[in-house]
Amino acid sequence: MNDVRFAVLGTGGIGRRTLDVSREKDGLTPVAACDRNGVAVDHEGLDVPELLEATEGNIASGPEDGVNDDIATDGGAKADAGTATDGVKQHGEEAGIVASEQGRPTETPIDDIIAESDDIDAVLVALPNLEHDFIPRVAERFAEAEYEGVLVDVLKRSRVIGMLDDREDRLKESGITFVCGAGATPGFLTGAAALAAQSFVEVEEVEIWWGVGLKSGYEDNRGTVREDIAHLDGYDIETAREMSEAEIETLIEDHDGVLEFHDMEHADDVLLERAGICDAEDVHVGGVLDVRSDKKPTTTTVSVTGTTFDGETGTNTFELDDVTSMEANVNGPALGYLKAGVRNNRAGHYGVFGPADLMPGF
Numbered sequence: 001m002n003d004v005r006f007a008v009l010g011t012g013g014i015g016r017r018t019l020d021v022s023r024e025k026d027g028l029t030p031v032a033a034c035d036r037n038g039v040a041v042d043h044e045g046l047d048v049p050e051l052l053e054a055t056e057g058n059i060a061s062g063p064e065d066g067v068n069d070d071i072a073t074d075g076g077a078k079a080d081a082g083t084a085t086d087g088v089k090q091h092g093e094e095a096g097i098v099a100s101e102q103g104r105p106t107e108t109p110i111d112d113i114i115a116e117s118d119d120i121d122a123v124l125v126a127l128p129n130l131e132h133d134f135i136p137r138v139a140e141r142f143a144e145a146e147y148e149g150v151l152v153d154v155l156k157r158s159r160v161i162g163m164l165d166d167r168e169d170r171l172k173e174s175g176i177t178f179v180c181g182a183g184a185t186p187g188f189l190t191g192a193a194a195l196a197a198q199s200f201v202e203v204e205e206v207e208i209w210w211g212v213g214l215k216s217g218y219e220d221n222r223g224t225v226r227e228d229i230a231h232l233d234g235y236d237i238e239t240a241r242e243m244s245e246a247e248i249e250t251l252i253e254d255h256d257g258v259l260e261f262h263d264m265e266h267a268d269d270v271l272l273e274r275a276g277i278c279d280a281e282d283v284h285v286g287g288v289l290d291v292r293s294d295k296k297p298t299t300t301t302v303s304v305t306g307t308t309f310d311g312e313t314g315t316n317t318f319e320l321d322d323v324t325s326m327e328a329n330v331n332g333p334a335l336g337y338l339k340a341g342v343r344n345n346r347a348g349h350y351g352v353f354g355p356a357d358l359m360p361g362f
């Protein structure tokens, strides 16, 4: 496990921080990264500090209509493509990875990474998923290229898991171990629920309540915030995708920077059902997002209520310390699940795995 060469698809809020966190982890060498405009590859290891410096406050977030098929299908902001948003620092002439000395422009960023994939053990997919089949179709493209390795995503929506399952045979044929929903929720907290369930022989309910204070603000977390907005009353994926940056800023302003969500479609539900822990309908996810403060607006907890073998009903609660940021709680687990994926891949275990599948069985 000391030699995992990995790539990151999407160097937005999540992708950049994954690269950053990987520097603190043993045995991980980032060798490739791309965003919508560019790609950087160095099989000896990317210069992460230089890449982070070049992309800080300079994320290629908005699609540029009609440039290529990838861009037309991934959703995201439409208004400010390729231009600076107020207060966002720009480096070089174009946004994102092309501002790095290691980056070069391309119209086929994902294909360019696939072309290098013989020498890549694992790929972290940190792309927006406003088109639900975008990440499943990216996985299919790796399978078509006969990639043998690990794909990890941090997607949120429940319905995407079925789309990955539909492609499982193709992924297995290729030799791909796909770890899905491996961020914080789903991801870290799904794994915590699977562990908390071990006291019980029957699980009645799983409650996930998260608090996120976005230190780096909306500018650095565009994909995440936009996807969350789709969960507010009166919004859905389509309306969220079509919103301009200015409309999003106004919505945030109207809520004084604090958005509260209930009954979110987060894949923790299907991932726990898939692992045989409880029915998807017994899993409830909600939370509070404060985009103006780095302080968490509420403590993140996972509560699992169930019955023990000897007839007691109890609730096991897992709580995150308020000082642990969203960045820490998505990227640490994503890289941890990536390592678990590599262990499985090297043991010949292929197919689609959720976070709960990588925990004690139920």
Ligand SMILES: NC(=O)c1ccc[n+]([C@@H]2O[C@H](COP(=O)([O-])OP(=O)(O)OC[C@H]3O[C@@H](n4cnc5c(N)ncnc54)[C@H](O)[C@@H]3O)[C@@H](O)[C@H]2O)c1
Pocket: 009, 010, 011, 012, 013, 014, 015, 034, 035, 036, 037, 059, 060, 061, 070, 071, 074, 076, 096, 109, 110, 126, 127, 128, 129, 154, 155, 156, 181, 182, 183, 184, 185, 186, 187, 220, 221, 222, 223, 224, 225, 227, 330
């Ligand atoms: N599971 C969790 O706990 C969790 C938490 C936070 C975010 N997320 C998910 O992480 C994903 C990324 O969020 P973000 O805030 O980093 O988004 P972002 O908008 O900041 O970054 C997206 C990146 O993807 C790149 N990109 C977009 N389309 C592309 C294409 N066709 N080809 C190549 N690159 C492309 C963009 O250029 C950008 O670099 C979202 O799907 C979000 O929901 C999950």
